[in-house]
Amino acid sequence: MGRDKARLPFRGADLVSAVASAVALAAGSATLIGHPVLPSVPDRYPGQGPLGGILTALYHSTSDCCLVVACDMPEIDAAFLVRLVERASQVTGTVILPYGPDGMPQPLCAVYPRSALAVMDGHFAAGVRKVTDAFAGVVVEPLRVAELSIFQNVNTPEDWAAYGTK
Numbered sequence: 607m608g609r610d611k612a613r614l615p616f617r618g619a620d621l622v623s624a625v626a627s628a629v630a631l632a633a634g635s636a637t638l639i640g641h642p643v644l645p646s647v648p649d650r651y652p653g654q655g656p657l658g659g660i661l662t663a664l665y666h667s668t669s670d671c672c673l674v675v676a677c678d679m680p681e682i683d684a685a686f687l688v689r690l691v692e693r694a695s696q697v698t699g700t701v702i703l704p705y706g707p708d709g710m711p712q713p714l715c716a717v718y719p720r721s722a723l724a725v726m727d728g729h730f731a732a733g734v735r736k737v738t739d740a741f742a743g744v745v746v747e748p749l750r751v752a753e754l755s756i757f758q759n760v761n762t763p764e765d766w767a768a769y770g771t772k
Contacts, residue, residue, distance in 0.1 A: 611678040611760055612641060621760075622677040632687030633673045639663055641677075656714055657730055657737045664723040670698075676714035678759045686756055690717050693749060701746045706754040713737035715757055 612622035622644060629636040639659045640649025647666045651658030656676070663672045671694050675682055694702045694717035702717040714737070718726075722744045729740040751757075760766045 608763065610643070611766075612638075612644065614678075614760065614766060616680060621680060625675055625677050625679060625682055628682050628684040628687055629673060629675050631684035632691050637663070637666065638677070639666075651730070654730075655735050657726070657735055657740055660713075660718060660737060661723065661727055661730055664718060664720050664726075667720055669720070671717050671719045673717050674714065676759060678761065679715060679757060680760065681756045681758050682715065683756065686751075687715075690715075690749065693717070693747070694719075697747060699745055701741065701744055702749055703741075703746050704749045704751045704757070706751055706757055708754055711738055711748075712751075712757045714759075 612620065614621040616624050622638065622641070626636040626638065638644055638646035639662045640646060640652060647662060649659060650662045650665060660672075660674050663674055673687060673691055673694075675687070690702055690704065694700070699719045699721040701719065701722060704712040704715055706712060725743045726740040729742065734740050
């Protein structure tokens, strides 16, 4: 994108603050992973993509599960995240993985149990970097979501410009 997506100006603050606020409302707290400027936990696997960040969150968590949300989802809201967290509280050792109406999994807005860490980390050590490929051997429960826009992310200046016109 050419600039830090987390620091994009958004609703009077920055994008990461809005996402972190929604996460904190739903889960009770929010911890950033690997951000070079904002307070955060150091990424155990810098430059290794989202799976490295998810594993870092699981390593550092003291909870049974982690609500993981990418910092570049401007439409994410606490009400949806509460729904994810509530579903995770009803099952044990299960990834709660949203699927949009397009049928695509949304692993960067999901709940991960700490019990999945060893399996997922083993896949990572074997060279897997695609998050959903690291689910082999992990129990995953799909959560169908009717609205795709909550997963909208901004990866390019064009994405951000298009979002700004909505």
